[in-house]
Amino acid sequence: xxxxxxxxxxxxxxxxxxxxxxxxxxxxxxxxxxxxxxxxxxxxxxxxxxxxxxxxxxxxxxxxxxxxxxxxxxxxxxxxxxxxxxxxxxxxxxxxxxxxxxxxxxxxxxxxxxxxxxxxxxxxxxxxxxxxxxxxxxxxxxxxxxxxxxxxxxxxxxxxxxxxxxxxxxxxxxxxxxxxxxxxxxxxxxxxxxxxxxxxxxxxxxxxxxx
Numbered sequence: 001x002x003x004x005x006x007x008x009x010x011x012x013x014x015x016x017x018x019x020x021x022x023x024x025x026x027x028x029x030x031x032x033x034x035x036x037x038x039x040x041x042x043x044x045x046x047x048x049x050x051x052x053x054x055x056x057x058x059x060x061x062x063x064x065x066x067x068x069x070x071x072x073x074x075x076x077x078x079x080x081x082x083x084x085x086x087x088x089x090x091x092x093x094x095x096x097x098x099x100x101x102x103x104x105x106x107x108x109x110x111x112x113x114x115x116x117x118x119x120x121x122x123x124x125x126x127x128x129x130x131x132x133x134x135x136x137x138x139x140x141x142x143x144x145x146x147x148x149x150x151x152x153x154x155x156x157x158x159x160x161x162x163x164x165x166x167x168x169x170x171x172x173x174x175x176x177x178x179x180x181x182x183x184x185x186x187x188x189x190x191x192x193x194x195x196x197x198x199x200x201x202x203x204x205x206x207x208x209x210x211x
Contacts, residue, residue, distance in 0.1 A: 012044030069093070075125035076101065076115060079154060086137035090128070091150040101149040105131040 020037040028034055046053070052070075055061035067073040076092045092101040098115050102108065105128070112127055113120035132140065137153045144151040155163060161172045161179045172179045176197025183192035 007045050007048060008041045011048055012046075013039065013041035016044035016047075073118075073121070075121050075128050078125075080129060080132040082135060082137040082140060083133055084136040084138075087154040088132060088137055088140050088144075089152050089154055090132075093150075097148055097150050100147060101151065104143055104147060104149050104151070107131055 017037070017039040020039055024035055024037055052061055055068075056063075061068055065071060070077055072078050074093075076090060076098050079087050079089050081087055090101065092098040095115065099109065102112070107127060113124050115124070117124075135143070140151065141153040153159075157179075160166060166172055170182060172181055173194060174180075175195050180195055182194065186192070
C-alpha cells in the first residue's frame with residue numbers, strides 16, 4: 001500500500017520548518033538580525049534518509065526495492081501474518097534480539113541459516129512465516145510482551161488508542177469527541193496544555209480572513 005504522508009508533509013516538511021523557525025529565533029536573539037527560512041519537503045526527507053544514503057555510498061544498499069535490510073528484504077525486519085489474518089512487526093536486527101526472537105518462536109539457531117546470509121534469506125523467511133502462523137496476533141503480543149525481541153502487534157487506529165502503553169503515557173486523548181495526539185515533546189518545567197476543541201467561530205473558515 002502507498003505510505004502515509006508522514007515523511008514528506010510532516011517529518012520532512014513541517015517539522016523541519018518548525019526547527020528552522022526556532023533556530024532563526026534563537027540566532028536573532030544573538031545577532032539581532034532576521035533571515036528568510038527556506039524549507040522544502042524533499043530536503044527534509046533526504047536528510048531523514050541520511051542513513052540509507054550512507055549505506056548506498058558504502059555499497060550495502062541496493063536501488064532495487066524489497067531486497068535491503070530495512071525495506072522488507074531481511075526476514076528479521078518485516079511484517080508477518082498471524083493465524084487470525086492479522087499482523088505483527090518484527091525488527092530483530094541485532095544478534096541478541098534475533099536470538100530472543102527465535103527462542104520465543106520455539107526455533108533453534110542451529111537449525112536455521114545464519115542471520116546475515118542473504119542467499120538463504122528465503123529459507124529463513126519461510127521458517128519465521130510458518131512459526132508466526134501458528135498463533136494469533138494477540139497471542140504473540142502476549143508472548144513477546146516485555147521482551148527485547150522487537151516484535152509488536154500491528155494495530156488499527158482504534159486499537160492503538162486503547163493500547164496500555166498509549167494509555168499509560170496519555171498519548172491520545174479525546175478532544176471534541178475525537179481522539180487526538182497530545183503535544184510532544186514533553187517538558188518538565190513548562191508542560192504543554194491539553195488541546196481543546198475549536199469553537200464554532202474558530203471552526204468557520206471565513207474567520208481565517210478577518211483582519
